Amino acid sequence: MSLQSPTIQRVKLRNKPSRTADKVFFGVARAAGYSSIVIVVAILFFLSIRAWPAFEQQGILDFTFGSGWDTTTTPPTLHIGAMLWGSFLIAGIGVAFAIPMAISIAYFIEFLAPKSIAKTATVIIDLLAAIPSVVIGLWGLGVFSPTGAGWAQMINQSLGFIPIFQNESGTFLRSPFIAGIVIAVMIVPIIASITREIFSQMDKEVINGAMALGGTRESILRKVILPTSAGGILGGILLALGRAMGETVAIFFVLNLSYDEVNWLNILEPQGGAIASLILSKFGEATNDEISALLAAGVVLFIFTLIINAVASYIVAKAQPWRKA
């Protein structure tokens, strides 16, 4: 009893690194972490300064959601609504084509292919993801466009009664449909590679359990594998969407930009938009007003891309309910 001390002495727990090497590493990592935030904010800040005159001259809402690009009016009309919507439309078409493709590839590699083939296929997918987009753009322009226009014409002939497949111009080149497929080619490897990774982390015992219950490959994919992986795959899709929204060159090659009118859903018409392509096409001979407007377009694109990426990382982080309980 005499041994009892009057106050309980709490032990100090170490939460700071003690060794020098650890300290250095800790410092470098922390600096890198913070600086990435600083860089993002700085880019946004300086862009915004240069972009501000355009926002002020055009009005933020008109600028972002209105349509028309005309330097002969006073003040010039510089609205990006058609381009902004076009970015979403093309990214959406791209993702719609890419998802089934990418999931099939990932499923094949992870669950069907013999080991050696699976390894080779994984390497090829990663290589595809590394193809520069200008190369894909050139492929789209020189190789794919005529074929794609043929497909578009077939779709129009058989499904033309559906409004989105109508075509009044008579030409099927340089449409959101074609640009969307080119984007799909770019993002399939991204989604496939993330999906494959997620499939590979699935508990194989759960799949065995489904097999033992009389599941077929198809029913197991639909009822067990996809629901379990959905969050992670969605994160991958959003990541790819971010890439698609920011894509410049590839779309520029294969899309006819139409500034004055939003092409809401007529995906086979040769009219479309994409912010990044707008910037590329106008920057060369831009007036001062236009330069500010193009930077402002960059700010808008940047913000939308940031939002998509933020949503993506949130979903990926939350989406691991299958982790052992």
Next chain:
Amino acid sequence: MMDQQFHLESKDINVWFGERHVLKNVSLQFPINQVTALIGPSGCGKSTFIRTLNRMHELIPSAGLAGAVLLNGEDIYGEAIDPVDVREKIGMVFQKPNPFPTMSIKENVLSGLKLSGRKIDNGAELVETSLRRASIWNEVKDRLGEPALSLSGGQQQRLCIARSLAMGPDVLLMDEPCSALDPGSTRRIEETILELKDSMTIVIVTHNMQQAQRVADQTAFFLSEDGDPGHVVEFGATNDIFHGPIDPRTNEYVNGRFG
């Protein structure tokens, strides 16, 4: 003529993984309403064998097989037999509880019907009877909509049993179903096995000698010596295997002297 005396029967089962011969000439008979225990040291091929009984074995790419498995006299590896049908009739419970993580307790019970594309009528009733037969109804009846992963390990394993039972199988295969569980959960699963055997044929792999004696009517002792393929050393009534084995190796094993 009709050889109906054994419900399930393996005839000269041989298994290879690639070039490696891991099971040799395993012929066992599993009568209806009896529990058969498969015992033996690790790596002697018990899991491999039990997986041949519902064609789970063939899912491994390098796997090879010779021999036959007869269910009611018909070879489940026959040309015209769909493995998916086999697995509906012959259910399986695994070593590690593996409920479907995205599904609720109730959905897990009905998952087999959904996976095999069968119609579900009387879903609620089927859920209740299956959970009752797996002796877990009372614990989960008020939380059927909760995620299966909210259950304890032992409960998850009984849910997996219920999930198999919902398919109405004639045979239930269990590969060390209690090895990841605490003694209390183990005892409850043993009780469940004894209740279930009135309505089906049960085959259970176990490392627990007491468990084999508590639940099994007959026992098969597997052994793989010096890299030779695994084979059955002795097969007979559980009582004989444990108290009057013919082969000295069986005697050593059941008395805990190796493996």
